[in-house]
Amino acid sequence: MKKTLLVYGTRYGATAKSADVIATVLREKFNHEVKVVKLSSQSEDVEIANYDNIIVGSSIAKFSWTKRAKQFLKRDFTGKKLFIFISSAAITYPALESGNIDKYKKWKKMFLDRKVRKANVKPTSTAVFGGWVERNGKRSLDNWKEEDMIKWAEEIGKTTL
Structure with a gap:
């Protein structure tokens, strides 16, 4: 049985929901034996030694990753399969919704590829998901699609057989 650690930082809950979907599929x-950890100031210091696969997720808001997810990427992932995802309604909306692939690639490069390069990590796979913004109990910019996480989780599962 493969042991997978999935850690994430979230602001409005879309990244948490994405993490749950990915964990369920795996x-x-x-x-897979999957441990899911929400990274926050109260979260434990997560040990990665006993895991075969590490999945790191972060929401993007105000052009920034969550602090704890960004810090987590500084770990030494030698000998692990690393997977990284981000979720943000603003990055994928309206680029993917309108079919503007060039704009999508620009956002992906800015918020995912550069972060990966700066952290000097070599992920097996990365993904960009939609999200939502919630204010006063009302959702806006909701472009979160469960099928996107299912597809990526299946890719991870096949990669880690």
């Missing part, structure tokens, strides 16, 4: 379809 458990149910690929028999």
Whole structure:
């Protein structure tokens, strides 16, 4: 059984929901033992030594990763399969919704590829997901699609067989 650690930072909850979907697919379809940890100022110091796979996720808001997810990328992932995702309604909306692939690639480069390069990590796979913004209990810019996480989780599962 593969052991997978999935850590994430979230602001409005979309990244948490994405993490849950990914973990469920890996458990149910690929028999992974998955530990999911929300990174926050109260979260424990997460040990990665006993895991085969590490998945790191962060929401993007105000052009920034969550602090703890950004810090987590500074770890030494030698000998691990690393997967990284971001979720943001503003990055993918309206670029993907309108089919503007060039704008999508620009945002992906700015908020995912550069962060990966700066952290000097070599992920097996990366992904950009939609998200939502919630203010006063009302959602806006909601372009979160569960099927995107399912597809990526299946890719991870096949990669880690």
